[in-house]
Structures are given as C-alpha cells and as structure tokens.
Amino acid sequence: MYDKKVRRRRAVLVSLVGLSLLLLTAYFGESAGGPLRAIQRGVLEVLAPLEDGASRALKPARDLFGWFGDTLHAKKERNALRKENAQLRMEAIGKQVEDRQIAELKSMVALDQKNGLAAYKAKAARVIARSPTVWYATINVDKGSNDGVHVNDPVVTGDGVVGKITSVTGDASLVTLVTDQSSGISAQVPNTGVSGIVEPAVGNPNDLLLDFVSRSSRIHAGQPVVTAGSRSGRLESLFPPDIPIGVVTKVDQQEVSLYQRVHIRPYADVRRFTFVQVLTRPKAPPSLVARNQSGPARAGKPSAQLP
C-alpha cells in the first residue's frame, strides 16, 4: 500500500515536470505562428472578457489599496513637481518665441509630417491584466484587431511612450512595456544629436538605459530623451519621432567599454496607469505588414528589426 502511494506520487511529479519541460522545449522550438502560440492567443481571446469584467469589478478595491500607496508618495512628488513646474515655466516662455519661428520655417519648406504623429490614430484602451513579475513587463488591453490594432503599434500614455503591441486577438492585445527584458527603442537626446537604444535595466522598473552612446558624447542629468523615429532605409523605427521617453538621471563612464551607460527615469510610471493609447496607422506600410506576420519575440529570440 505504502509502495503504491510512493510510486503514484513520484509518477505524478515526474509526469508534470516532464510535461513542463516538453512545453518549454516545444515553445522555444516553434515559429511565431506555431500551434502553442495560437493556443495562447485563443486563451487570451477567451479570458479577455473575464479579465475585463474582473478588472472593472475589482477597481474599487484596487483604488483603495492604490490610495494608500499614492498618499505616501504624494508629498514627495508634489515638491518635485513644483520645482519642475517653475523650471518648465521659464523654458516655456523661451520656447514660445522659438515655436513662432519654427512654424514660419515649416510653412516655408513645407515640412512633410506624414511619418510623424499626424500619420497615426490614437485608440484609447483599458488595461485589463498585468504580469506580476519584473521579468515579464507586459499588460493586456481591451482593444484588438477589431479596433484596428496591429502588432508593433506604439503604445503611449499622456506622459510618454510605454511600449508596443506584440500580440493581437479580436478584442484584446498584449503590450510589451519598455521595461520588459525584450524591449528596445531607438532614441535621441534632443538638440545634442546623441542617439542610442533605450533598453530596460532588468529588475529595476524605474530605470532605463540609453545604450550605444559614444564616450565622447556629452550628456548630463536632467536632459530629456525622446524617440528617434528614424524613417530612412529598410529598417524604419516602429515609433514616431519625438515622443518623450524619460529624463537622464545619471551617466556611467565605463573604462572598459566603448560606450557610456546613460540611466533614464521613464516619464510614464509603467505600474500605475489604467488607460493607454494605441497609435494605430490607418494603413500599415508594407514593411510593417511583413513584420506583423513574423509575430513577437521573447526571451532568447531577439527580434530582427530596428526597435
């Protein structure tokens, strides 16, 4: 009797571990359009209404707990914002003069804004689910292909860029946030000509890294970082230019590296928003359509496209 119990217990354990390893191996071995990923999208499609309902039903409880956390940070944040506000007011006065000049110049050279934000249509979406670990910085939103959302569409909030769409079903989409370990965005520091790739500091959601910045480039704390939105050549950026990403907090000069590591604090707090905007294109360009068919890339499978 005892032997039978022990055998059964061990058989269950070995079966479940074996099944998990089998799933893991099969998932890594298959292409982006493989059956396991199709099953995942199917489950997402089924669970999306449940998640949406649960998200709405549990909003009061979420807000209550969020209120405690927010209150603790409110005073500190208020003081920082007052200081920032005073600085921005001074800058805004100076910018008004420049804006007038820029508007005149734009009309003179008929600047083509087709590839800027004007080419996108913003779709507001509600966050219906969120990953609990720091390794998978992903959220599910309640807008999908029925609403014109495509894979690789940029996702923003009022504060700045937060991620991109990496999987789409009819009524829901998966957004991979800028803090996810698979994320990367081409970015620049305005007015300096310095550009690089913004990557996450895995394990620290309040920190991003601007990588591939030459040691000779002069960057200092307080400078803003925006999307580069390069449009030249075959590998165009997924993000339109000049969307705010964050502000430089620290610059590490590494003696053994050709590049310096620039630390950025993202403007958008990726753990606190409830609504996002998906920037959809009325008609995706052919290069993006080709990419959409290849689907998202996860750990160990880097995407072959310019972020």
Added chain:
Amino acid sequence: MNAVIVQYGVRLSLLALVTVLVQTAAVSQVSLLGVTADLLPLIVMSVGLLAGSIAGSVMGFATGLLVDLALLQTLGLSSLIYVGIGYGAGRLRELRDPAHALIPVAVGAAATAIYQVGLSVMLFLLGAKAPDGLSLLRQILLTVIVNVVLAIPIYAGVRRLLEPLLPYDPRRRRRRAYTTGGLSPISRG
C-alpha cells in the same frame, strides 16, 4: 471516493482560474513598497500544505500553465517552478506534519523566494538580458515581505475552501487530542 476527487478537481480548478484573474486584473496593478504582491505561489503552497504533494504539484502545474497562457509568457516555465513549490509544500506536510500557526508564513516566504529566484535563473539561462543584480534582489526581497503579510489570510481562505474535503486537519486533530485527554500521554496511568 470518486465524488470527493471530482469535487477536489472542481474546487481547485475554480481556485486556479479565480486566482489568475484576480492576480492579473487587480493585484498586479496595485503597487506596495514599489512591488506587487504575487498570490500564485501562496495559493500553490497553501494547497500543498493542506492537501499533500500530489494535489500541490497538480495545482502548481495548472496555475502555472494558466498564467503563462493568459499573459502569453514562455509556456511551461511557471508550471515547472510551481510544480516544485506545490510538491515541496506537500512533502513538508506529509513528512513533518506541521501544526504551528506560523508555518504558512515561513513556507509562503520560501515559496515566493523560490519562484522569483527560479524564474530569474531560468530566464537568464534561456537568453534574457542580464539583470541589474542589486535592484533585482531588492525587488525579490520586497515581494517576499509583501507576500509574508498576505500568507496567513490566503492560507486561511484556501483551508476554508478545501476543509470539507480534507481527510483531516493537523491543527484540529491535535487540539482535539489535547482537550479530550483520551490521547494525551499525560492522561495515561
């Protein structure tokens, strides 16, 4: 016997589904101390502690699979770690028969730490970017602290759900043995 197993299965399936929904739709969106609570290791360890290693490992597999499917994460990864957690908690019950009220706190902290460290190691081995070690350690420690606070209520909730189907409850059995005096070694002679 079969009816009990079916009831077990139904209750555990519902528990897994509701936990994943509540975790992804609400708990993960509330930040405490800069991290979010993770109910899944707590639920898996509670089932293991209450119902044994087989139920614990099956619950771990199902919960991991469901969360990987719902969030389009690497399939099989969470299942693998949760199977270990459920089995370990179940074996602890079967071998040590713990009855102390704070056992769920200790096992909950261990389960959370094992899940977080296990996931980090596995993903790193699978080719994820190298983490910022100190920040990651801080995140893991804070998640363990938040989960420690939740361990007792979660365990109590799971026990309440499974209690009618459990063959016996260690705490209840010991209490009865003491109060009746019939099984107490002191009463002999």
